Amino acid sequence: MYIDSHCHLDFSVFDDSRDALMNTCIEAGVEGFLIPSTTKTSWAKVAELANRYPQWRVAYGLHPYFLETASIADIDRLAEQCELHGALAIGEIGLDCWPKAIALDKQSLFFSRQLIVARDLGLPVIVHARKSYDLVIKAVREARFTSGGVIHAFNGSIEQANRLRGLGFLLGIGGTVTYPRAKKAQAVLAQLDDAAFVLETDSPDMPLCGFQGALNTPLSIPMIARCVATIRKSSVDDIARQTNKNLLSTFPKWYKDTL
Numbered sequence: 721m722y723i724d725s726h727c728h729l730d731f732s733v734f735d736d737s738r739d740a741l742m743n744t745c746i747e748a749g750v751e752g753f754l755i756p757s758t759t760k761t762s763w764a765k766v767a768e769l770a771n772r773y774p775q776w777r778v779a780y781g782l783h784p785y786f787l788e789t790a791s792i793a794d795i796d797r798l799a800e801q802c803e804l805h806g807a808l809a810i811g812e813i814g815l816d817c818w819p820k821a822i823a824l825d826k827q828s829l830f831f832s833r834q835l836i837v838a839r840d841l842g843l844p845v846i847v848h849a850r851k852s853y854d855l856v857i858k859a860v861r862e863a864r865f866t867s868g869g870v871i872h873a874f875n876g877s878i879e880q881a882n883r884l885r886g887l888g889f890l891l892g893i894g895g896t897v898t899y900p901r902a903k904k905a906q907a908v909l910a911q912l913d914d915a916a917f918v919l920e921t922d923s924p925d926m927p928l929c930g931f932q933g934a935l936n937t938p939l940s941i942p943m944i945a946r947c948v949a950t951i952r953k954s955s956v957d958d959i960a961r962q963t964n965k966n967l968l969s970t971f972p973k974w975y976k977d978t979l
């Protein structure tokens with residue numbers, strides 16, 4: 721059985737195909753889904769869909785790339801939303817240093833405040849970090865946040881991986897490692913401990929090598945697992961088993977329900 725630790729199946733691009741896609745995924749052995757939210761307006765839809773699909777586990781948060789219209793009052797609502805709707809984690813939160821992202825001051829304020837909400841609720845976090853690992857580490861330390869979580873789409877160095885692991889984070893491994901040119905990411909993946917990482921697609925984004933331009937879905941997870949197994953000289957079954965174990969140890973609330 722496979723779990724997709726990061727997919728945006730709530731996005732409207734899946735509205736017409738979601739039921740069929742869920743059936744196809746389950747038939748293909750992809751049977752667990754962690755859905756992070758992006759904006760406050762998406763929370764209600766994510767909660768409603770989580771009621772419909774028992775395989776979904778969800779997180780609520782304010783994504784750093786979509787903070788344009790967000791206000792601090794939204795963070796006050798976040799704790800309430802998590803408690804009312806049984807969130808597994810807070811996310812997707814983080815820091816994005818891409819040139820097109822919004823001002824870092826606002827991102828930092830929202831990231832820190834959401835880390836504090838997660839800390840107070842004892843929830844792990846799902847972190848979006850683009851060119852910002854060192855800033856994320858600093859913010860996590862300053863917030864005295866210790867519940868860990870996942871650094872989604874990790875593509876840093878082995879040193880950054882080790883520092884993030886030291887703070888209790890798993891590293892999300894997705895389609896990037898399927899590209900032959902991703903030599904650095906593959907080398908880092910080969911060096912990680914078995915307990916360090918989980919599999920993710922970031923659907924509908926981040927298509928695999930050979931599928932550029934196509935809509936990405938959690939059906940890519942077995943292909944990512946095969947690629948990871950080759951890079952780590954392991955078996956697909958071992959990769960699936962170990963990454964599920966890693967995920968469930970970091971998100972203990974997942975155990976309360978049957979997978």
Ligand SMILES: [Zn+2]
Nearest residue numbers: 726756812922
């Ligand atoms: Zn995402």
